[in-house]
Every structure is written in C-alpha cells, then in structure tokens.
Amino acid sequence: MLDIAEELDRWVGQGRDFAVATVVAVGGSAPRQPGAALAVDREGTAVGSVSGGCVEGAVYELCRQALEDGESVRESFGYSDDDAFAVGLTCGGTIDILVTPVPVGAPAREVIAAGLAAAARGEAAAVARIAEGPAQLRGGALLVHPDGSYEGTLGGHRPPDGSGPALGGHPALDRAVAAEARAMLDAGRTGVLELGADGRLCGEPLTVLVESSVPPPRMIVFGAIDFAAALVRIGVFLGYRVTVCDARPVFATRNRFPEAHEIVVDWPHRYLAAQSAAGGVDGRTVLCVLTHDAKFDVPLLELALRLPVAYVGAMGSRRTHEDRDARLRAAGVGELERARLRSPIGLDLGARTPEETALSIAAEIVAVRRGGTGAALTGARVPIHPDTAGPVTGRIGSVA
Known part of the structure; x- marks a missing residue:
C-alpha cells in the first residue's frame, strides 16, 4: 500500500472512498513482492498493481466488493494445471492478497491516512494490519514511527466516544506488534508477523502484515x-x-x-x-x-x-x-x-x-x-525472482 502512497494520499485529501489490495506473501516465481498494492475507488478508478497483470481483474473485483460490504478479505492466487483458464499466475508462483476497505469514516482510515501522508513525504513509517485472525480484530491499523511510538490499534473498533481500549482487543497486542514493526522499519523491510495463540490475548493465532516505508536510498x-x-x-x-x-x-x-x-x-x-x-x-x-x-x-x-x-x-x-x-x-x-x-x-x-x-x-x-548473478536468463537454471533475504517473519509467543 505504501508503494502507491502519493496517489492514495491525494485520494484521502479528496475525500474518496477506496479499497486497497496488498500482497501479503509470495511463493515461487511471483512478479511482485509483499507490499505491492492495487487500490480502487468508489468510481472504479484503479492505481497500482499486485501481479503485473495476471490477476489484476479478479483483485479489482475484490476491491469493489470490499467497498460494498465493508469487509476485509484475504485471497490466494496461483497456477492450476487442472484448470488452465482459471484466474491465476501464469508464471507458476502464488500470491496472497489482503483486501481492506478504507471508506471515509472507517475506524482505521485516520491511521492509514497518516501512514500514507508520511510515506508520500518520504518519511520513515510502518503500517501494520491484521492479515489473518478473528473477525473482531480485522479492520484495525497501527502506524509505527522510527522511535517506536505508535498510533491507532489492531484491536478492532474503539468505543464511540473514543475512550478506553479497543473493543475485543488487548493493549499488549499493539505494544508487541509496534516493537516488531520498529525493527522491520529499521531494516526497511515489509513482511508478516505470526503471533502465537494466547488465551489472554485473543485466543487465536494472528498474522499481521507490516509495511515499511523509508526514505529513498x-x-x-x-x-x-x-x-x-x-x-x-x-x-x-x-x-x-x-x-x-x-x-x-x-x-x-x-x-x-x-x-x-x-x-x-x-x-x-x-x-x-x-x-x-x-x-x-x-x-x-x-x-x-x-x-x-x-x-x-x-x-x-x-x-x-x-x-x-x-x-x-x-x-x-x-x-x-x-x-x-x-x-x-x-x-x-x-x-x-x-x-x-x-x-x-x-x-x-x-x-x-x-x-x-x-x-x-x-x-x-x-x-x-x-542477489542476481548478472548472467543471461536464457538457458540459466536460476530463479528469475531470487529472494535473498528469505521470508520476513517474526514469531511472538506471548505478548500479554
């Protein structure tokens, strides 16, 4: 999402409703890496890309649907030998997509907007969102600054008057994710955190997408x-x-x-x-x-x-x-x-x-x-999209 921050920051300023689809994870030969995004507004205008064209149409429709029903959704796309005409990646890889509606008035819009504005200005910031977990925790967002301070919550909706902790959440969740996100931000990394199940926290495992935006090298x-x-x-x-x-x-x-x-x-x-x-x-x-x-x-x-x-x-x-x-x-x-x-x-x-x-x-x-070799790809037995760093995954046993 932060890779198209300048355009989305303009959309926020114009008061547009939009949904954003973000690559959460990739497998095999996939054209885009975690953090790549496609956004669609209420009028059907689209910006960005999640696959270089292979599944853009299907993801576009997911964004339109998310704007209609207001629900976040995670979908996987890959290549199927059983159905060559199914929507998928012709390159043979797989991608997981998180689709999040960000209409005006959404609980997380203010936090996401602040993250987009920071990224558009070229400032360092990280935005964390629930990619997989209990329904009551979806839709939240956490903006993490380089000094470790943070805004927002991953714990779902706050009470109408804005007081008290998020409903259905736990303050320790935000603290733990903020600490991990700060480390990822220091390294300029985007990826997922897998939090271990803890009855005092939420009772179910969580997968959190952390997107980092850092000033240009x-x-x-x-x-x-x-x-x-x-x-x-x-x-x-x-x-x-x-x-x-x-x-x-x-x-x-x-x-x-x-x-x-x-x-x-x-x-x-x-x-x-x-x-x-x-x-x-x-x-x-x-x-x-x-x-x-x-x-x-x-x-x-x-x-x-x-x-x-x-x-x-x-x-x-x-x-x-x-x-x-x-x-x-x-x-x-x-x-x-x-x-x-x-x-x-x-x-x-x-x-x-x-x-x-x-x-x-x-x-x-x-x-x-x-991590490329500089050799011609024709006839070479090397991955077209090497992942030299491996998956970006932090595992937290308990954050209560």
Missing part, C-alpha cells in the same frame, strides 16, 4: 563527467536520491546535471567523511567513483571501503584498477576491504556510450542489491 556519484550525467538519470529512474560531488566547480554545475537532487563542490573524501559523521550514508547507499584520478580516488576509497554501504564501484581500466589497488594496499586498506570494491565498475555489456556505461553500472547495482 542514496546514490552518490563522485566525478562530474559525461558518464556521470547518464548515471544520474538512471539513478533517479531507479528511485535513488542522487548526489553529484566534484572538487571542480566548473564541472559540478546544475546546467550539467539538471536531474540530480543535489550537487556538491567539495573534495570527495572530505564530503563523504562529513556525510558519514552526520548519518547521511547507510546500508542502502551506493557510491560510484567515476573520477579515475588517484589524487581523488585513493583517499575517497580508503574511507568508502570501510563504511557499511551497499555498493562501492570505481571506474577505470584494468591497469588503472591495479594501480589503484596497489595504492590502497600501501595506504593500509586490508584485503577484505579492497575485495568490496567493484572495479572496473559495471557488468560486461560491451558498453561504449555514456548511456550504455550507465546501464552497465546500474545493472551491477541491481544485481548486488537483489
């Missing part, structure tokens, strides 16, 4: 060259917040990089050190060093390779790489740290132009991020 491009301009464009396309940094003010200009979110004139290593100290880089940050000039590269990479970032790549020929590696070794950078460096940067696509080179760099970044 950063791509910092060092070296204001023509290849950097192409990389900035594709970085923005992939959803990164892109910064260009170069010590030469004549090259680091807005005219040369109109699509960059930020342009910085500073020595690369000095800028990266300041960003690291200020918490401006994290485990999702990618660093692309395109200067291929030792006086810039070596002090920059000496720092970059010791930071817990997702990717560090450096442009240059194999001869340049060997010289750079020797300089880094002489500077005291260890073997394991130097092994993190992707150099020469990018995948072997036979790239020549700046645009082709940017594509090869971006392809390597995606492969590292998603």
